[in-house]
Amino acid sequence: MAWNTLEISFVSLKRPLLIISALSLFINISLTISHDIxxxxxxxxxxxxxxxxxxxxxxxxxPTHPFKEHFEAHHIFWEPTYQAKYPPAQGFFLALGQVFTxxxxxxxxxSFALGCCALFWMMRSIVDEKWALLVxxxxxxxxxxxxxxxxxxxxxxxxxxGGSLFFGALFRLLKDISLQNSIIYGLGLFILANSRPAEGLxxxxxxxxxxxxxxFRDSNYKRVTTHRNFIVPIVSISLLLIAWILFYNYRLTxxxxxxxxxxxxxxxxxxxPTVTYSFRIIRFWTFFIGPILSISILxxxxxxxxxxxxxxxxxxxxxxxxxxxxxxxxxTPGWPHYIAPITCIIFSxxxxxxxxxxxxxxxxxxxxxxxxxxxxxxxxxxxIGLVDKxxxxxxxxxxxxxQDVISDLKKKEGKDLVFVHYSPNHNPHQDWVYxxxxxxxxxxxxxxxxGREKNSQLVEYYKDRNVWGVQPDVNPPxxxxxxxxxxxxLSQ
Numbered sequence: 372m373a374w375n376t377l378e379i380s381f382v383s384l385k386r387p388l389l390i391i392s393a394l395s396l397f398i399n400i401s402l403t404i405s406h407d408i409x410x411x412x413x414x415x416x417x418x419x420x421x422x423x424x425x426x427x428x429x430x431x432x433x434p435t436h437p438f439k440e441h442f443e444a445h446h447i448f449w450e451p452t453y454q455a456k457y458p459p460a461q462g463f464f465l466a467l468g469q470v471f472t473x474x475x476x477x478x479x480x481x482s483f484a485l486g487c488c489a490l491f492w493m494m495r496s497i498v499d500e501k502w503a504l505l506v507x508x509x510x511x512x513x514x515x516x517x518x519x520x521x522x523x524x525x526x527x528x529x530x531x532x533g534g535s536l537f538f539g540a541l542f543r544l545l546k547d548i549s550l551q552n553s554i555i556y557g558l559g560l561f562i563l564a565n566s567r568p569a570e571g572l573x574x575x576x577x578x579x580x581x582x583x584x585x586x587f588r589d590s591n592y593k594r595v596t597t598h599r600n601f602i603v604p605i606v607s608i609s610l611l612l613i614a615w616i617l618f619y620n621y622r623l624t625x626x627x628x629x630x631x632x633x634x635x636x637x638x639x640x641x642x643x644p645t646v647t648y649s650f651r652i653i654r655f656w657t658f659f660i661g662p663i664l665s666i667s668i669l670x671x672x673x674x675x676x677x678x679x680x681x682x683x684x685x686x687x688x689x690x691x692x693x694x695x696x697x698x699x700x701x702x703t704p705g706w707p708h709y710i711a712p713i714t715c716i717i718f719s720x721x722x723x724x725x726x727x728x729x730x731x732x733x734x735x736x737x738x739x740x741x742x743x744x745x746x747x748x749x750x751x752x753x754x755i756g757l758v759d760k761x762x763x764x765x766x767x768x769x770x771x772x773x774q775d776v777i778s779d780l781k782k783k784e785g786k787d788l789v790f791v792h793y794s795p796n797h798n799p800h801q802d803w804v805y806x807x808x809x810x811x812x813x814x815x816x817x818x819x820x821x822g823r824e825k826n827s828q829l830v831e832y833y834k835d836r837n838v839w840g841v842q843p844d845v846n847p848p849x850x851x852x853x854x855x856x857x858x859x860x861l862s863q
Contacts, residue, residue: 387504388488394511395484398757399521405761408476409522412770414445416524417805418455420475421447422462425454425808427469431622433808438829441818443637444805451625453808456632459619460533460565461526475524483521486532486714487511493539493715496546497685498722505746506722510714514756515658520708526566527708533562533571534712538688538719541578544585545684550600557608563712564612568632570695570712577691581684651705655696658707659717663749667724670742674727685723692716769801772848776841779850780815788829788836790853792820794844803843 403409411417425433433453436442443449446456455462461482468478487507494503510516520527537559543552563571582605591597617627624631656665675686692713699709725742732738780787791803807813816836818829830838838853 387491387500387507390504391487391491391507391511392484394508395487395521396480398511398517399480399483401761402518402522403476406765408474409524410770410774411524411805412768412801413523413525414800414802415457415526417444417802418446418457419461419465419524419526421455421805421808422457422459423465423469423475423478426459426462426466428808430808431619436810438818438832441821441825441829442804442806442810443819444802445799446636447805448634448636450635452623454623454631456634456636458565458568458632460529460562461524463565464529465524476522479521479524479528482532483517483528486520486528486535489532489535489539490715490718493535493542494719494722496539496542497719498726502722502726506718506725509664509721509746509749509753510718512750512753512757514753514760517757518760519658520711525708527711529562530566530570530708530711531714533559533566534574535559535715537563537574537712538715541581542684544601545581548585548591548597548601550604553601553604554608557605557612561608561612561615564616567709567712570699570709573695573698574691574712577694578688581687646705648700651700652696654705655700655707655710659714660721661749663745663752664721666745667721667742669724670727670731671720671724674723674730677730685719688716689720769843769848772843773803776848776850777815780837780839783837786814786816786836787839788816788818788833789839789841789850790818790820790826792840792842794842797844801843803841 411420425431435449435451435453439449439453448454448456464478464482465475466478467481468475471477487510490510491503491507494506497503519525520531536555540552540556540559543549544556560571560575563574586592586597586601591601620629620631621627624634675682679686692710695713696710699705703709725745728742729737729739776789780789804817804819806817810816816833818826820826820840840851840853842849842851
């Protein structure tokens with residue numbers, strides 16, 4: 372009976388989900404056709420790509436390399452294994468793209484499309500289909516959001532997917548304690564723990580009062596169906612999640628209780644620029660909502676005031692989300708993907724607020740047209756922004772030079788070893804030395820210039836490779852074939 376309900380629910384959602392998926396893929400593919408496949412530039416992106424390459428190779432982690440000193444990179448650890456310190460969910464989606472198409476970016480597109488579909492599904496637990504679809508379209512056409520979460524390897528969409536499944540199932544459990552809602556809740560929990568563990572833990576712990584309310588309301592705890600459809604699946608998935616985390620810790624660190632994220636990694640001696648708390652708050656606001664959509668807050672406040680008895684879970688989620696925003700702005704660099712788990716709450720507030728304008732009347736006339744005008748205006752502005760991005764030429768940045776070097780070397784005969792020689796004033800945010808999971812069999816290997824003696828040992832180890840040197844800080848970066856390791860390039 373429960374699964375028949377799920378089937379009917381899916382059929383009713385099928386058309387909008389197809390629209391959302393198709394539009395998401397169309398926009399992302401169009402951006403790629405216009406600007407080429409994105410080249411990683413942020414340290415985190417290279418880390419996620421390493422995890423993806425590891426998973427795509429059928430491994431959870433990699434053995435330590437005997438010449439690891441040449442390959443050290445930010446956010447990458449080498450002892451007791453070689454892997455990135457980041458949670459595995461983003462790497463998993465990138466690996467899907469790599470395995471099935473050869474392009475990790477396809478995994479990003481997949482996660483973004485699924486995240487938007489889950490966002491729509493979550494909002495349907497709060498507002499009607501019209502507003503859920505319209506606000507999802509606002510997300511899909513947001514140039515900044517889709518470029519950041521849909522066209523880089525940095526993440527955001529996976530945590531949005533997890534948060535949307537988690538909250539969507541939680542709100543549905545308040546109305547119907549069903550097996551499928553509990554399983555979807557557990558799936559969202561699993562994704563959150565493997566994408567944004569700290570923020571996910573905050574969200575999960577913060578919503579425990581709602582779970583307790585569901586369990587004890589109307590003596591639900593006395594019913595066998597509650598235990599079968601609610602307690603058993605959630606506890607089972609939670610235990611499976613704990614087992615997976617312990618296993619992943621053990622494989623990466625050798626200790627089940629040592630969190631992989633805390634492994635010691637290479638420190639290039641720099642820190643992110645310090646920005647103020649207010650700057651981070653403003654960055655969150657402009658990224659997700661902006662000035663025009665902020666008008667929806669009026670409808671949100673008035674709507675909750677009049678419907679607090681039935682809509683208190685929404686208010687509860689809002690308070691929890693505001694606390695997470697505060698903590699993220701106060702304790703972290705405050706990048707928008709840090710609070711991706713509550714993306715669904717943010718846009719649900721927009722949808723709820725806009726939908727409540729239908730209840731406002733002046734001289735008997737509904738103000739619903741105002742909300743429609745707001746959506747239309749934002750859609751037009753965002754589509755103009757997307758078209759501008761499609762037609763504009765992107766600057767030729769350092770990461771594209773690096774990608775061009777890789778492409779040029781792959782066209783040449785044989786495999787290559789490239790020594791990277793930085794100038795004393797090199798920008799550590801622009802690190803060229805990131806490698807594949809299986810370094811010894813990679814077509815191109817990047818190595819730090821550590822002086823003639825150590826470089827010579829590495830060249831001897833890779834005696835079958837063409838040896839090159841690159842100077843990233845020369846404009847344009849200079850790639851030079853090294854006939855002997857004593858060339859002056861590596862001593863400048």
